Amino acid sequence: MNESQAPLLSVRGLHTRFHTLDGIVNAVDGVDFDIHRGETVGLVGESGCGKTVTALSILQLLRCPPAEIQGRILFRGQNLLELDGEEIRKIRGQAISMIFQEPMTSLNPVLTIGDQISEGSRVHEGMTRQKAWRWAVEMLRRVQIPEPGARVREYPHKLSGGMRQRAMIAMALSCNPQLILADEPTTALDVTIQAQIMDLMLRLKEEVETAVVLITHDLGIIAEMASRVVVMYAGKVMEEAPVKKLFKDPRHPYTRGLLGSIPVIGRKAQTGRRLQEIPGVVPSLLRMPQGCRFHPRCPEAINICREQEPPMVNLGEHLRVNCWLEVETPEKETPAPG
Amino acid sequence: MTERTPKPVPGKDQAKGLDSPFRRGWAKLRRNKAALVGGCMILIYVACALLAPVLFSGNPSAPNLGKSLEPPSRAELLGTDELGRSILGRVIYGSRISLLIAVGVVAFGLIVGVPLGLISGYYRGKIDFGLQRVTDMLLSFPGFLLALALVAILGVGLENTVISIGISMVPIYIRLVRGCVLSVREEVYVEAARASGTRDAVILLRHILPNVMVPITVQTSLGMGTAILFAAGLGFLGIGVQPPTPEWGAMLGSARVYIFNAPHASTFPGMAIFLAVLSFNLLGDGLRDALDPRFKL
Numbered sequence: 001m002n003e004s005q006a007p008l009l010s011v012r013g014l015h016t017r018f019h020t021l022d023g024i025v026n027a028v029d030g031v032d033f034d035i036h037r038g039e040t041v042g043l044v045g046e047s048g049c050g051k052t053v054t055a056l057s058i059l060q061l062l063r064c065p066p067a068e069i070q071g072r073i074l075f076r077g078q079n080l081l082e083l084d085g086e087e088i089r090k091i092r093g094q095a096i097s098m099i100f101q102e103p104m105t106s107l108n109p110v111l112t113i114g115d116q117i118s119e120g121s122r123v124h125e126g127m128t129r130q131k132a133w134r135w136a137v138e139m140l141r142r143v144q145i146p147e148p149g150a151r152v153r154e155y156p157h158k159l160s161g162g163m164r165q166r167a168m169i170a171m172a173l174s175c176n177p178q179l180i181l182a183d184e185p186t187t188a189l190d191v192t193i194q195a196q197i198m199d200l201m202l203r204l205k206e207e208v209e210t211a212v213v214l215i216t217h218d219l220g221i222i223a224e225m226a227s228r229v230v231v232m233y234a235g236k237v238m239e240e241a242p243v244k245k246l247f248k249d250p251r252h253p254y255t256r257g258l259l260g261s262i263p264v265i266g267r268k269a270q271t272g273r274r275l276q277e278i279p280g281v282v283p284s285l286l287r288m289p290q291g292c293r294f295h296p297r298c299p300e301a302i303n304i305c306r307e308q309e310p311p312m313v314n315l316g317e318h319l320r321v322n323c324w325l326e327v328e329t330p331e332k333e334t335p336a337p338g
Numbered sequence: 339m340t341e342r343t344p345k346p347v348p349g350k351d352q353a354k355g356l357d358s359p360f361r362r363g364w365a366k367l368r369r370n371k372a373a374l375v376g377g378c379m380i381l382i383y384v385a386c387a388l389l390a391p392v393l394f395s396g397n398p399s400a401p402n403l404g405k406s407l408e409p410p411s412r413a414e415l416l417g418t419d420e421l422g423r424s425i426l427g428r429v430i431y432g433s434r435i436s437l438l439i440a441v442g443v444v445a446f447g448l449i450v451g452v453p454l455g456l457i458s459g460y461y462r463g464k465i466d467f468g469l470q471r472v473t474d475m476l477l478s479f480p481g482f483l484l485a486l487a488l489v490a491i492l493g494v495g496l497e498n499t500v501i502s503i504g505i506s507m508v509p510i511y512i513r514l515v516r517g518c519v520l521s522v523r524e525e526v527y528v529e530a531a532r533a534s535g536t537r538d539a540v541i542l543l544r545h546i547l548p549n550v551m552v553p554i555t556v557q558t559s560l561g562m563g564t565a566i567l568f569a570a571g572l573g574f575l576g577i578g579v580q581p582p583t584p585e586w587g588a589m590l591g592s593a594r595v596y597i598f599n600a601p602h603a604s605t606f607p608g609m610a611i612f613l614a615v616l617s618f619n620l621l622g623d624g625l626r627d628a629l630d631p632r633f634k635l
Contacts, residue, residue, distance in 0.1 A: 061532055063462075093534030100533075106526040110548040119544075120534045171534060 006077065007034035008211050009058070009096075009179055014071035016050070016057045025285045027053040029235035030071075034318075035179065040205065040212040042226035042243070044219065044258070048282050050235040051215045052101075055181040059096060060088050075179070094124040097172040101184040103164035107156035113140070113167050114152035120174045139170035142207075143200060162193035169201065176208055183215045198225060219262055223247060228318055231255050234283055234293045237312070239321045251321040253300045254278070292324065300325060360551075366628035373624020379617035386433040398427035399582035407600040417602040419593060425603060428584035429610050435585045436566050436614060439500055443565035444558050446504025451511025452554065456542050458512060459519025469512065476509040485568050489577050499578045503568045507561055514557055518550035525549075552629040556622055563618030570611045586611045 016028035028050040035041050043051050056062050057069050058080065073080040075096065080088060092098075097120075100106040107116060117139055118132035127135065133152070140148035143166040156164060165185065172180055185201065186194040202225060205212055214226055222229055222243065229246045231239040231254065239252040250256045260276035280297040283289055289296050295305040304324050313326040367373055386393060402422035410417040416425040458469045476484060488502035522528065523546060531545050572578030573587025574594075581588055586607040593603035 059533055061529060089535050089537065091535070092532070093536070098530070098533040100526050100530055102526055106530045108525075108527040108531070108545050108549070111544070119531070119536060119540075123535055123537070123540070168530070171530070 008037045009035040010074040012072040017068045019066045033230050035211050038209045040226045042222035042229040043215045045232035049232045093120045094175045096179045097177040099172045099182040099185045117171050124175050143170045179211045181213045252323050253298045254294050363628040370624040372620045376617040376620025383433050386430050387437045390430050394427040394430050398431040398584045416606045419603050431584040432586045439569040440562040440565040442500035443503045444561045447507035447511045451508040455512040455515025459516035473509040473512050481506045494577050496579050522549045556626045559622035563615040566614050
């Protein structure tokens with residue numbers, strides 16, 4: 001296949017289980033998606049739907065046991081799950097890096113900002129201490145931290161949340177990775193800072209030409225940043241669509257529920273539609289309902305939804321829905337096995 | 339580290355960047371009188387050990403039977419023991435032995451216990467299980483009894499005293515470090531370090547170890563006191579450092595017989611042990627208060 005055509009990252013049939021005392025938890029249950037070079041893909045879903053576990057599985061940051069990862073994670077055509085510890089370590093931070101949710105806790109309190117940013121370039125590119133340090137200052141300048149020469153010597157507790165997240169982004173970008181897994185990068189920040197960080201990420205992404213998997217539950221951020229969206233629910237992909245199509249014409253009842261639960265400023269509760277919430281809660285991963293896992297909360301559920309898992313219905317390139325309503329004649333179709 | 343007199347300087351903390359927990363701790367420690375007294379007494383002991391030949395001329399182990407069991411006088415400030423040796427000289431020279439043992443024991447505990455604790459806490463799994471069962475076994479003995487049993491196996495003498503007490507300290511360090519590592523390894527910054535491809539060894543030494551240094555520091559100070567006490571205990575029983583080496587516990591042991599007609603012979607070595615252990619405990623307690631971020635002065 002042509003190098004530029006082949007996806008950068010191709011996840012196929014990813015299953016991540018945790019062996020717990022209460023039983024086996026299927027946190028990620030057969031997830032497929034592709035990420036192309038330079039593309040931003042949103043991974044959306046409620047808390048506990050397996051978004052973060054998917055990201056951690058890609059970098060194999062989960063401790064096995066209790067975790068067990070199956071499937072194929074092809075990165076540049078190489079299955080990451082077949083690599084040994086040393087090989088995957090070389091991928092981490094250099095080719096694929098990760099930005100974590102909590103900027104307040106994701107920097108080590110006893111090391112200076114410079115120490116932490118320069119670590120990646122020293123580990124992966126064999127830079128000398130001085131060179132890596134100068135590079136760290138340059139990275140801080142790129143993420144628009146004022147006085148980078150002074151900040152680089154400071155400890156994390158002196159930086160605000162927004163500044164720390166900028167430092168985290170500098171760390172993630174320091175080796176020019178081809179893919180960044182951004183796990184709720186702005187959730188812990190206040191709204192004005194969120195916008196700044198998002199702008200910064202967009203700009204740097206263009207500069208470095210890196211692909212981004214943006215994990216979030218905030219559809220506003222997705223609308224701004226992503227070109228394509230993968231909607232997850234209870235460990236499974238429910239819908240995948242280009243971002244405009246998803247917002248204009250959501251096919252899955254779950255996606256419609258997510259979009260309906262965004263408040264719109266100016267729409268009055270008395271006169272207009274009420275803010276729609278999705279009734280109920282995400283099912284326990286230990287007690288997955290039979291049939292479609294969304295059916296207990298689905299306003300449009302039909303009989304077959306309660307009995308059989310729906311197949312993934314392909315409606316075009318990067319356009320698919322995991323729902324019985326999209327199957328023309330449900331009775332005649334053979335449902336895809338679990 | 340404790341040679342300066344305490345001067346509370348309110349507001350100075352904010353002006354000067356108090357970055358590491360140790361620098362912040364030092365600011366708090368300077369205001370803790372008890373810890374400073376402990377620190378100063380430790381410095382006096384260290385000075386005695388280093389300057390022993392200057393402070394006391396002559397051989398502290400050479401007997402002078404003509405002057406045995408003399409009470410304190412101008413010539414002999416602390417009196418003499420049953421063999422006519424100066425108790426002052428022997429107490430001064432004894433500080434060398436006691437501090438040497440304390441440092442040796444703590445170094446042994448740190449060198450063996452800290453890496454094992456780090457590995458046990460970080461890797462978990464079978465290594466952790468195995469190590470923790472051995473630790474359980476060692477901790478089930480009272481520390482002194484374990485040291486006593488080990489001396490019985492290894493034999494008497496300075497090195498064996500250090501090794502025996504050192505081994506009895508190792509499980510304490512393993513437990514302490516493992517417990518701290520268990521909480522630190524779950525921190526997001528450790529996961530972030532793993533996500534950026536940092537080697538396990540670097541994560542352990544650069545990211546985790548500095549975050550568990552505070553409890554290790556406190557335990558080191560308290561451990562020195564315990565080591566001196568244990569060494570004196572073994573010396574008192576006659577199975578520690580052997581005569582004629584001046585060792586406080588052994589001095590106490592040999593003077594015990596004459597406690598009614600020459601109380602000075604057992605009082606002064608006893609005081610030396612008591613004050614040394616007290617100083618290390620005061621400093622250790624002070625360090626704990628000063629370095630614990632939850633405890634604010």
